[in-house]
Amino acid sequence: MKGRRIIAGMLLVGILITSFTGCSESVHQKKEKNKPTITLGSDSYPPYNYLNEDGIPTGIDVDLATxxxxxxxxxxxxxxxxxxxxxxxxxxxxxxxxxxxxxMEGRLDEYRWAGPYISSRQVVAVNENSDIYELKDLEGKNVAVQSTTKPEGIFLKRTDERIPKLANLISLGHRELIYSFLGKGYVDAVAAHEESIVQYMKDYDTNFRILEEPLMTVGIGVAFAKNDDRGICEELDQILEEMRQDGTSLKIIGKYLDDPEKYLEVDGFEY
Structure with a gap:
């Protein structure tokens, strides 16, 4: 009889522990659920933002933003x-x-900005057997860019005297398409962020040659609407700088890119 009481008592204790644990988890889940949500918009642009094998957004910007x-x-x-x-x-x-x-370059008046939190080179890439080695060699050539990106503006406006007149500038809606056009020989060169080109070569086991002379070195930022007066942008700007100083950004970028220190050299930008 005594043994039965002990067993019954142990079962009761187990039930109570489970009950309290369940309550604790419910409260935690409720707390998470009640957190305000920031909706961040991006397209697929590895290694900054892309879907992993499970279809979950990941990448440098996703981790930094989170x-x-x-x-x-x-x-x-x-x-x-x-x-x-x-x-x-x-x-x-x-x-x-x-x-x-x-x-951020050339868009300072269009948005309210947090950043720059990363620096990046806009570069030109060609096939390995190409006779293009400098920007001036692009004269009369066909170049593909992703539409509404900084390289598109650079080639359209041609305010930089180093940029020659092209035969055609082909603007495509999706990042992957510009590399397909280059690989198939539809264009002579592509222009994009250096990290994006390197990531594409890694993902698709292909080789392009990146010109040593960059189009531009730019600061990367987070854009809010110009009339957004909630103060979120200004607070995010401070937090991103805090993360850069405390080593968090270095650790995150290092998960995706070699030599992460160079991407955090943003003090030279006067934004």
Whole structure:
């Protein structure tokens, strides 16, 4: 009889522990659920933002945003957007901000910015057997870029005297297409962020040659609508700088890119 009482008591204790544990988890889940959400818009742009094997957004910008907004008391919802409509989406409030290796250069008056938090080189890549070695060799050539990106503006405006007149500038909606056009010989060169080109070569086991002379070195930032007066942008700017100083950004970037220190050299930008 005594043995039965001991067993019954142990069962009761087990039930109570389970009950309390369940309550604790429910409270935690409720707390997470009640956190305000920041909707971050980006397109697929490895290694900054892309879907992993499980279909979950990952990459440099995803990890940086998750950590930064967590420190600010928010959770992040990363959504894939039509990159050409990014300005319209952030101004309508459908997304809170744009973060996808987004160059601040030439766009300072269009958005409210947090950053720069990373520096990046805009470069030109060609096939390995190409006779193009310098920017001047692009004269009369066909070049592919992703539409609404900084390289598109560089070649269209030609305010830099180093940029020659092309035969054709082909603007494509998706990042992957520009590399397919180059690989198939439809164009002579492509222009994009250096990290994106390196990542594509790694992902698809292909080789392009990147010209030593860059188009431009730019600062990467997070863009909010110009009339966004919630103060989130300004707080995020401070948190991203805090992460750069405390080593968090270095650790995150190092997961995806070699020599991560060079990407954090942003003090020279006067934004």
């Amino acid at each position: 950590e930064a907004f967590e420190r600010m008391g928010y959770q992040v919802d990363v959504v894939q957007i039509n990159w050409e409509k990014k300005k319209e989406l952030v101004e309508s409030g459908e997304i809170d901000c744009i973060m996808g290796c987004f160059s």
